[in-house]
Every structure is written in C-alpha cells, then in structure tokens.
Amino acid sequence: MEQALQIQAKYNGVNYNGEQYELVGFDELKVDLKNRLNKYNSLVVTENAIQDAKSDRANLNKLKKAINDEKIKLKKEAFDTFENQCKDLVALIDEAVGNIDTQVKIFEQKAKDSKLMKLKDMWAGKEIANIIEYEQVHNEKWLNASATEASIDKAMNEIVDKYNSDVNILSSFIQSDEEYKYGIELYNKSLDLSSVINKITDRRNIIKEHEEAKNNVENSPTTTDFINSSIIHTLGFIINANRTQIKALNEFMKFNGIKFKQIDNNDVQELVNKNK
Numbered sequence: 001m002e003q004a005l006q007i008q009a010k011y012n013g014v015n016y017n018g019e020q021y022e023l024v025g026f027d028e029l030k031v032d033l034k035n036r037l038n039k040y041n042s043l044v045v046t047e048n049a050i051q052d053a054k055s056d057r058a059n060l061n062k063l064k065k066a067i068n069d070e071k072i073k074l075k076k077e078a079f080d081t082f083e084n085q086c087k088d089l090v091a092l093i094d095e096a097v098g099n100i101d102t103q104v105k106i107f108e109q110k111a112k113d114s115k116l117m118k119l120k121d122m123w124a125g126k127e128i129a130n131i132i133e134y135e136q137v138h139n140e141k142w143l144n145a146s147a148t149e150a151s152i153d154k155a156m157n158e159i160v161d162k163y164n165s166d167v168n169i170l171s172s173f174i175q176s177d178e179e180y181k182y183g184i185e186l187y188n189k190s191l192d193l194s195s196v197i198n199k200i201t202d203r204r205n206i207i208k209e210h211e212e213a214k215n216n217v218e219n220s221p222t223t224t225d226f227i228n229s230s231i232i233h234t235l236g237f238i239i240n241a242n243r244t245q246i247k248a249l250n251e252f253m254k255f256n257g258i259k260f261k262q263i264d265n266n267d268v269q270e271l272v273n274k275n276k
Contacts, residue, residue: 040096045103166193209248
C-alpha cells in the first residue's frame, strides 16, 4: 500500500461575498479531493498492510478535522454555503475512512478472537483450571495487542496463588466438613473470600439461634406433652420478641414441619387487650 495520503489541496482560502462565506475554487477543490480519495473507497486492506491502513485512516481524519476547524472558526457568521461545502468534503472523506475502518476492525477482532483461544489454552494448563473456568478470571485488557503472553501468564499465576491462599484461610476458618462444603462451593463461584466468610458467619448465627429456640421449646413444661404426642393440636401464642428471635422461631417451626400463619394486627391487639 502507498504511504498515507498527503493532500496538496488547491485551497485558496475563504471568500465573503457580503452575504455568506464560501471556499474559493470549491468546485475544483472538490473534484481534486474526490479523485485523490477514489482509491480509498475501493481499497482492500490486507494483513501485511494493516499499519499503512491505520496511518491512512489517521491522516484522513486529520484532514477532516482541519476542514471542520475552519468551519467552526467562521460558524458565528453567515456561512450557509461554506458550511454545506465543508459537509460535502467531509462526507467524501467519511466514505473513505469508513471503508478502511470497517476492514481494520475486522482484522482487529480476528486477532482478539485468536488471542482469546490462546489464553484459554494457557489457563487450561493451570492447576485450578478444572475448578475455576477461564471466564471467571478473564480480563478484557488481556486481549489488547500491548498485553504480552508473558505478562498475562504472570497474572494468571498470581490468580492461582491467591486462590490457594484463600482456600487455606477458608479451611482454617471452617468448623466442620459440612461447613467446608458449603463455603468452598460459594468461593469457587465468587472468588470473594470476604463475602464467603461473612455468609458462613451469618449461617452460623442462624443455626445457633435455631438450636437455642429448639432447646427452649423442648425444655418448656407447657409444650412437652404436645411435642411428644402424635396428635395434631392447634395452639395460639402471643409472643414478645425482637426481629432476630422471631426469625429464629420462624426457622424452628419450618424445620420441624409446624404449620403456622400470621394473624391480622387488629386480632393481635384484641387478644392482647383480653389478656391484660
């Protein structure tokens, strides 16, 4: 491909005829520019000439900017004709830029797709690849041409090291095999150790509250006979408790298959008044 387009336009400035601005020799300039741009409208970009194509695109955009800058400079004055002439020239350049740009982007996307396949192969060789999928660790910046395979491999190794470190921390925090299964499943999905530890802690608190509520009910002399009986009873209670205690009671009843329903606030108040 030839070197980037160097426009030697027959530009003789802007003329003001008393009513509006217009380019001097616009018709000749337009024909000259169109002739120079024809080869770019039919240009086929090859892989070997990708850099020349990018250079041509940059220089054409510079020319377009120069024309637009001149237009903006005079925009506050009467220049309808001048503006339309500039738009005609810019449209010619846009057509040429569009043809190059479309093909350059196709080549760039092919390069990214090819690199993505290589990165997946690189990750497949890591020790945790059978646990953590590539998509979970993918960084879009790795697809940039400036990102080397060496730097990406280093980043992948750091991810593996962090995974192993986090799993060791998680193992030391875990209190049972069942809890480890729960925690490692969460971590393998999120790779967020802090979030997993918080969820395990919340789960422990709920279980503890559930066990406390269960023990309280089982040790209550007023309910023992009912709990040990196979006969289904319908009972009504009015409880005074905070949100945590209510949640624990709710979990206890669900766990033990006790059917219950919430009654209307007005009915609750009526019962409270009767028992004062």
